Amino acid sequence: MDYVTCLRVLLATADAGSLSRAATVLDLNVSSASRAIAELEHDLGAALFNRSTRGLHLTEIGERFLGRARRILADLDDARAEATSLNAAPRGCLRVLASPSVGRAVIAPMLPAFLRAYPDVDVEIRSGPAFGDLSHILIESGADVAVLSGRPPDSGLLFRPVLTGTWWAVAAPDLVAHMGLRDDRDPMGGLSGVACLSRTGTPPAWRCDRAGQAHVLSFPTRVAADSLDMLRTLAGAGAGLALLPDWMFMDRPPAAFGLVRILPGWRVTPDPDESCDLSVLYPRKKVVPPKTRAFVTALGAAGRAFDARTTPTA
Incomplete structure (x- = not known):
């Protein structure tokens, strides 16, 4: 025996x-x-x-x-x-927790190919905050994975980086023409007094860095919103400047939303700095279900493909 x-x-x-x-x-x-x-x-x-x-x-x-x-x-x-x-072949219902902005800009574009590759997997997408700690929500909601923007929380969850996010400063073309802004212009002058669209609870200040030059810009706030999609729409309508994660344009370039990038030669970040990287969080288990592993792999491939593309300027 x-x-x-x-x-x-x-x-x-x-x-x-x-x-x-x-x-x-x-x-x-x-x-x-x-x-x-x-x-x-x-x-x-x-x-x-x-x-x-x-x-x-x-x-x-x-x-x-x-x-x-x-x-x-x-x-x-x-x-x-x-x-x-x-x-084993991935199968079953995959419950994904993500903010509406991440769901629309990041998950939705990659989902059709994922569903074709795994016909036995159904997907349910639930809303969560765009930034912040999703770990407790993930556990309480019973979701399989959460897609988070920002630095992963210190928790017992597993996480995998998906995309190294970059902040893009954007505005409507008419507003840019009115400012007379050029890439080689001192941002302190070109952006002086221009209204800024900001996330609720986030001070409207940007740090601009390039070749040893550094400026911190503070703006008057006309509109604050807790929705990144709302800020993008308002910026496209000419309501002010917006600082948005580049993954907001993962499916379509800024021009598709009536926007152009400003200060593309500068590294622009919120002040104080805040990460807009994307990560996937999922519960720590002895065996990760095939459906979860397949989704994390597919999302990581989508992020790498976006990173590899030429950064659009319009």
């Missing part, structure tokens, strides 16, 4: 306190179960059980050996489950 089967008989016998009950659990006959224990005792050169009319009781050696055997079989079962999972 193989050694793994002998170990499983040992565990079942210790848990049941009886060879006959262990044999029933493992669908073996009693003689086979007895032979498995005998083979282990012969191999170890020691008795694993004390036998009495009241049943079987582990010896000291048996207790020590059982603890190791239990861990070995648990690791073996985990390894087998992981290997089986890697070979």
Whole structure:
């Protein structure tokens, strides 16, 4: 009898306190179960059980050996489950948590190809905040994955970077023409007094860096909104300047929204600085479900493809 089967008989016998009950659990006959224990005792050169009319009781050696055997079989079962999972086709309902902006600009464009590649996977997208800690929402909602903009939270969740985000300063062409702004112009002059569209709770200040030059620009705020899509729409309508993550234009360039980039030769970030990187968060499990692994891989490929494209200037 193989050694793994002998170990499983040992565990079942210790848990049941009886060879006959262990044999029933493992669908073996009693003689086979007895032979498995005998083979282990012969191999170890020691008795694993004390036998009495009241049943079987582990010896000291048996207790020590059982603890190791239990861990070995648990690791073996985990390894087998992981290997089986890697070979299994993704299927089932994948619940994704993301802000409406991330869902529209990042997830929606890659989803048709994902669904064609995995016909047995259904997707349910739930709304979450654009920035901030999604970890508690992910756990409470029962979602499989969350797509987060910003720095991943310090939590027990697993995360994988998807896209290194860059902030783009954008405005409507008419507003740019009115400012007379050029790439080689000092931003302090060209942007002086121009209204800025900002996220709710975020101070309207930008830091502009280029070749050793650094400026911090503060703006009057005419409109604040908690929706990045709203800020993009307002900017396209000429209501003011906006500083948006580049992934907001992952599916279509700024021109498709009536916008142009300003200060493309500068590194523009919020002041204080804030990350707009995209990451995927998912629960820490011994075996990640195939549907989750497939989605994370597909989203990472979409992010790398966007990074590799030539940065649009209009």
